[in-house]
Amino acid sequence: MVVLVSGINLAGYVSLKLVGAKYGGLTAGVLGGLVSSTATTYGFSRRAREDSALSGAAALAIIVATAVTVPRMAVEIAVVNPAFLAQAALPLALVFLASLVPCVVFWWRAGAGAEARPPEIKNPVQLWGAIVFGLIYGLVILALAAGQHLFGTEGTYLVGALSGLTDVNAITLSTARLVGTERLAAAAGADIVVIAYLANLVAKGVLAAFVGTRELARIIALSFGFAFVAGIVVIVAL
Numbered sequence: 001m002v003v004l005v006s007g008i009n010l011a012g013y014v015s016l017k018l019v020g021a022k023y024g025g026l027t028a029g030v031l032g033g034l035v036s037s038t039a040t041t042y043g044f045s046r047r048a049r050e051d052s053a054l055s056g057a058a059a060l061a062i063i064v065a066t067a068v069t070v071p072r073m074a075v076e077i078a079v080v081n082p083a084f085l086a087q088a089a090l091p092l093a094l095v096f097l098a099s100l101v102p103c104v105v106f107w108w109r110a111g112a113g114a115e116a117r118p119p120e121i122k123n124p125v126q127l128w129g130a131i132v133f134g135l136i137y138g139l140v141i142l143a144l145a146a147g148q149h150l151f152g153t154e155g156t157y158l159v160g161a162l163s164g165l166t167d168v169n170a171i172t173l174s175t176a177r178l179v180g181t182e183r184l185a186a187a188a189g190a191d192i193v194v195i196a197y198l199a200n201l202v203a204k205g206v207l208a209a210f211v212g213t214r215e216l217a218r219i220i221a222l223s224f225g226f227a228f229v230a231g232i233v234v235i236v237a238l
Helices: 002-019 024-050 052-080 082-110 127-151 153-164 169-180 186-211 214-237
Strands: none
Touching (some): 024 214, 186 214
């Protein structure tokens, strides 16, 4: 699991360094999201505070970076448990499409080539970071099993929400693993990964509001709010 996540991080980091800001906020958001959507959110929020004129371009990069989290989750599920991806594909695809709607709107407003230097992200493939992720993964998979044992499916949903506030990789991999060992129903697993993503939206929205400008916070709230409501509909309907 550590090697998988580190490999994805490294691929995004190398691409970010090679491409840089050549293609503007859209590309900076995509590549930044592959490495760390949290670091991308913080970096662009800080940049918007330093120059309020960049709020539009920063918002575009943050929205795109967060949306990229969904296909990244799908890739992780496909590697760990391809059979589970068949169950989770539709909910994730619908949430991803809902996250792209604001991207299209602000891409048109800010412009595809809007100046947006890539966020300052350190090399994510480091020993200490790998150890920390391994510990988090172990704790999350234990928490999922404990939550299901003590409180049933509702307990796993709570773990998914709490885990998603900080990171979606550990909860995604843990859920796929438990579904693969038949300790968790596939339908419940699909709900958990969507819930984790929605919790992550909330966390990034709060981060952007505290670090960035009011204009940035307003744009992010509207954009993430749209995706959040869509996610709730997906969970209830599917």
